Amino acid sequence: MIKRLILRHNLLSLSMDFLPFYQDYLQSALSKSKFLLLHILVWLLQVHKQVRIERLAAYLPIPILYESRRKKIQRFLVEPCLSLVLFWFPLIKLIVEREFKPGSRLTLVLDRTQWKDKNVFMISVVWRKRSLPIYWVLLEKKGSSNVKEQIALIRPVLRLFSHYELVVLGDREFHGVELSYWLKKRNRTAKNPIYFAFRERKDVYIRRSKNNQKRFQDLNLIPGIKVFEKNIFVTKQKGFGRFNVLAYQKRKYKNHTEEEPWFIITNLDDASEVIKYYKMRGGIEAMFRDYKSGGYNLEGSKASITRLTNLILLIAIAYTTSALKGKSIKNQGYQKYISRLTDPKRQVRRHSDFWVGLYGQSWILAWDFCSFITEELMKLNWHKINEYKRGLKALIAIS
Secondary structure (H helix, E strand, O other), X not given: OHHHXXXXXHHHHHOOOOOHHHHHHHHHHOOHHHHHHHHHHHHHHHHXXXXXXXXXXXXXXXXXXXXXXXXXXXXXXXXXXXXXXXXXXXXXXXXHHHHOOOOOEEEEEEEEEEEOOEEEEEEEEEEOOEEEEEEEEEOOOOOOOOXXXXXXXXXXXXXHOOOOEEEEEEOHHHOHHHHHHHHHHHHOOOOOOEEEEEEOOOOOEEEEEOOEEEEHHHOOOOOOOEEEEEEEEEOOOOXXXXXXXXXXXXXXXXXXXXXXXXXXXXXXXXXXXXXXXXXXXXXXXXXXXHHOOOOOOHHHOOOOHHHHHHHHHHHHHHHHHHHXXXXXXXXXXXXXXXXXXXXXXXXXXXXXXXXXXXXXXXXXXXXXXXXXXXHHHHHOOHHHHHHHHHHHHHHHHHO
């Protein structure tokens, strides 16, 4: 029985691949040689969690000189076929349409991550307490983006998901008044509503009338109490129109207090809804951790702008594959074979879909490498045959 199950799984694992819809799309979008190289590189990212070209070249299982392998990866990473708009947009749209019902509401988050001289500006869609990357650019400067760069990042995404209601979120970096005004104008001709919620700095003025204006920081806030005002002017500058404004100071919770209140300008009409959506910003921060030292070590890359843009594309493919795989493992009830479900002091499950998918693949790879040794070990513990059968069933199901 054990041999039959092991043989069955070995045959299945030989064909372990991208998710079927992923593979169908990638094979149609790339030549066979480029698809196979992409497949190998994504696999290397999942196994070694290193994005540096030198490391990928060292691991690349093609029998040619190391320098030839390095140049092969470098050439691949500047291929025109890897254009984000032409190559990634159709794939992320396919993923979103599988995960969100047509016409439902998508939450989009703007954020930046920076290390050394690398400055990545990204917009993502919130998905199951994480974010999935949609579009990104590398800013050729340090520090914040400007309104022109923000509009250039958002505009194609609004077109891509025009058949959904959208909520766009951003923190204090994103010049909320200017960007909100642009989105408000865009909303007039949009197919579906476009909502926004941008956090503002505390020194920004709000104006109820010409003689009634004050800065956010001068509002007398009571922790836990929302101050929500509709249809008022923001900043002393004219020409931006009116917005809804939320001021909110979180209550102290388990000896933790928010350093500063939230001052948010929005076109959403309900204070609780504004808070609910703005809290979703944490999804992109968690995703950036997964991209960097918490997962693929993106900050170790020293690649040029074009190559780094496409290395992030490889990570996006690897990341979304793992996240969707992790969701599938959880839905099948096999997460207990991959990771601990809870800690005694935790009320929620420990691991995200991404980490469950990544750990699941690592478990399968370890099984593939050690299956014959494991078979001998299992024979020595024959009294546990029923447990082994259930575990092998889980391996087969998630492969």
